[in-house]
Amino acid sequence: MKQVWLIFAMLALVGCTSTPKTIVQGPTTARPVATAPMAGGSGAIFQAGSTGLFEDRVARRVGDILTISIQEKLSASTKSDTKANRTGSMSASANPFSIPYAPGVVDKLGQLSIKTSSGNNHEGKGEATATNTFTGTITVTVTEVLPNGNLAVAGEKQIAIHNEHEFLRFSGVVNPADIKVGNTVSSTKVADARIEQRANGALSAVQEPGWLQRFFLTVLPF
Known part of the structure; x- marks a missing residue:
């Protein structure tokens, strides 16, 4: 059921x-509103209830x-075109260094280097037409x-x-x-x-x- x-x-x-x-x-x-009929003709050219003179x-x-x-x-018509682009980079470096009271330990690490990069790209298109x-x-x-x-x-x-x-x-x-x-x-x-x-x-x-x-x-x- x-x-x-x-x-x-x-x-x-x-x-x-x-x-x-x-x-x-x-x-x-x-429907138009009903009007009461005239009792009798007045004899004039214009009659009440008729179209105005x-x-x-x-x-x-x-x-x-x-x-x-x-x-x-x-x-109607619409069209859109969007583009966006962004890039970035970063780099860092350091020369050999040493720490007091510990000679010959840290200075063997050599040069320190850091590199980073980023990128962002966006593109969009749209179109609409109606008739x-x-x-x-x-x-x-x-x-x-x-x-x-x-x-x-x-x-x-x-x-x-x-x-x-x-x-x-x-x-x-x-x-x-x-x-x-x-x-x-x-x-x-x-x-x-x-x-x-x-x-x-x-x-x-x-x-x-x-x-x-x-x-x-x-x-x-x-």
């Missing part, structure tokens, strides 16, 4: 370590839609209007083809001044941007090692 529970614990451990957590937290959509049709309220143009390109490119578009919803007027947005796009399920998630904070014509904004202008694209299905499953192999990769120290 203990062996069975041990196997279940192993499977749970492997499942927790192999399933990545989503980086987009919170709801990915929001001098307002552009841009996202500004909870539930409004905004298109994010994902244009992420990250490139990531992510382009595309996703339409998000304003989930919250912050006190300073910025818009918290989030959205999700899911595509299922046969047994393959792919989804794209996005969240961040948008400054209304960065919204262009057509309610679009570049992802490079979004603060706290979180972008993720994942897939679940047969094609993504074959790219991962088996559960037993993942277990040994997790617990083995070498």
